[in-house]
Amino acid sequence: AQSVTQLDSQVPVFEEAPVELRCNYSSSVSVYLFWYVQYPNQGLQLLLKYLSGSTLVKGINGFEAEFNKSQTSFHLRKPSVHISDTAEYFCAVTPGSSNTGKLIFGQGTTLQVKP
Amino acid sequence: DVKVTQSSRYLVKRTGEKVFLECVQDMDHENMFWYRQDPGLGLRLIYFSYDVKMKEKGDIPEGYSVSREKKERFSLILESASTNQTSMYLCASSFAPWYGYTFGSGTRLTVV
Numbered sequence: 507a508q509s510v511t512q513l514d515s516q517v518p519v520f521e522e523a524p525v526e527l528r529c530n531y532s533s534s535v536s537v538y539l540f541w542y543v544q545y546p547n548q549g550l551q552l553l554l555k556y557l558s559g560s561t562l563v564k565g566i567n568g569f570e571a572e573f574n575k576s577q578t579s580f581h582l583r584k585p586s587v588h589i590s591d592t593a594e595y596f597c598a599v600t601p602g603s604s605n606t607g608k609l610i611f612g613q614g615t616t617l618q619v620k621p
Numbered sequence: 622d623v624k625v626t627q628s629s630r631y632l633v634k635r636t637g638e639k640v641f642l643e644c645v646q647d648m649d650h651e652n653m654f655w656y657r658q659d660p661g662l663g664l665r666l667i668y669f670s671y672d673v674k675m676k677e678k679g680d681i682p683e684g685y686s687v688s689r690e691k692k693e694r695f696s697l698i699l700e701s702a703s704t705n706q707t708s709m710y711l712c713a714s715s716f717a718p719w720y721g722y723t724f725g726s727g728t729r730l731t732v733v
Contacts, residue, residue, distance in 0.1 A: 515661065540721050549625075549711060549724035550664075557719050596663065600718050606652045606671045607718035608679075613663040 508533045510599050512612035520620050521589055527582040527615045529597035536602040539580040540609065541571055544594045553595075556580060557602075567591070592619045624648070627712050627725035634732050640699040642728050644712030650723075651716055653695035655679075655687065658709040658727070670695055702732045 513528040531537065538557050542550040554565025561573040571582045580597060594616050598609040628643040646653065652671050656664040656679075666679030668687040676687050684706060688696045695714075699706055709729050713722035 512663075538719055538721075542722075542724075547727075549726045550713075550722070551724070552721050555719075555721055598721075602718065604718045606669060607715045607720065607722075608652075608654070608666065608669060609722060610666075611656075611664040613661060 508537070508599055508601065508610050510597050510610055510612035512595075512597055512615045514615050515613065516616045516618065518618045518620060519587055522586050524585050525583065525587050525591075525617065527595050527597075527617065529580045529582065529612060531578050531580065531597075531599045533578070533599065533601065537599050538602055538607075539571075539573060540598040540600075541565065541569070541580070541582050542596045542598065543567075544596065544614075546593070550596060553582070587617070587619050589619050589621060591617060593617060625712055625714050625723050625725040627710075627728050629728050630726060632728060632730045634699075634702050634730065636703060636732055638699075638702045638732075640702050640730070640732075642697040642699075642710055642712075642730070644695045644697070644725055645693050646695075646714040646723070647693065648714070648716075648723075649692065650714035651692070652714060653689065654713045654715070654722065655685075655695065655697045656711045656713070657681070658711055664711065667697065704732050706730065707732045 541553040556573045597612040654669040655667045670689045686698045712725040
């Protein structure tokens with residue numbers, strides 16, 4: 507069975523510092539990978555996704571993620587964070603062969619950006 | 622843009638009540654999903670539907686049922702609400718695995 511592990515439950519960081527949110531997945535088949543962001547009292551919105559091809563994926567709000575097949579990881583990065591990036595971030599995976607695209611989510615990482 | 626609308630942002634219900642959470646999407650997506658979100662547990666799949674009147678159990682279906690009579694609407698039903706069903710409920714829709722989900726804003730349900 508597939509699973510997703512987000513290695514940090516909380517990541518505190520100062521404004522304008524770089525940040526990395528870590529995500530590992532387990533799967534024996536090819537997968538599609540996603541990062542979502544949830545601002546307080548809102549639903550989730552898509553940040554970026556990896557389907558195939560280039561392992562470096564760029565998303566909205568200056569975020570990017572790198573797919574590493576050998577390490578089964580999909581870490582999210584931003585070179586300089588803003589206060590407005592404070593939110594919860596979720597990594598998710600689905601098999602590429604899935605008919606429904608059912609996503610399996612990690613536990614979430616809370617990014618706290620301090621002034 | 623696809624829109625997924627959940628009918629209530631906040632709900633307070635009493636133990637034992639039958640509770641209906643409604644979700645509507647406006648982009649003809651075949652697949653719809655209900656998750657619950659709890660701190661430290663991430664999102665857990667309750668039920669999903671891949672077509673009208675078609676449904677499958679997710680990871681935590683106990684105490685819940687669903688209804689999908691029309692393609693655009695997917696309802697989650699708590700047959701007899703209990704305090705351990707206090708949670709944030711998120712609805713999502715999708716039309717293909719590579720698309721990912723579009724989420725609604727969520728319904729925060731409190732059972733007292």
